[in-house]
Amino acid sequence: MDNRYLLDSNAVSDILRNRENVVNRLKEAIKSGAEIAVCSIVYYEIERGLKAANASRKLQAFYDLYESLSHLYFDRKNLDAVGKSSDIYVELHKGKQIEDTDIFIAAIAMVNGYTLITDNTRHLGRISGLKIENWREENE
DSSP: OOSEEEEOHHHHHHHHTTOHHHHHHHHHHHHTTOEEEEEHHHHHHHHHHHHHTTOHHHHHHHHHHHHHSEEEOOSGGGHHHHHHHHHHHHHHHTSOOOOHHHHHHHHHHHHTTOEEEOSOHHHHTTSTTOOEEOTTSOOO
8 A cells, every 4th residue: 555645536525425435445544654635626626516515514524634634735836747737638638638627636646646546547547657546446
């Protein structure tokens, strides 16, 4: 098991919904001393969805979860992620494109040395060099 994980939006949603496999994997990772992070783009995706749904309890649960994790901000110190995002876009442009937010999240994970926790392995798995784990799947 790697020791640095970046949670994608669907992984955060699974945690907020208490999806057993994902919550258990999160607990295992925390227990092992892994660094678990949420980046600003995932923060935006989760917060906007919960606010739009007027889900105040889940929003507070998200804020509590966020405060317990590491934070990666998409800012000047992560400018390398912008360049990496452009490279990924060009690489995928030859085939079916994926959402810009997914490209940014993947690039942030890559330039910061994190494994991306996501259920979106079909699309994100096309990005060469991106380490991915799907915590919805049973532990091997």
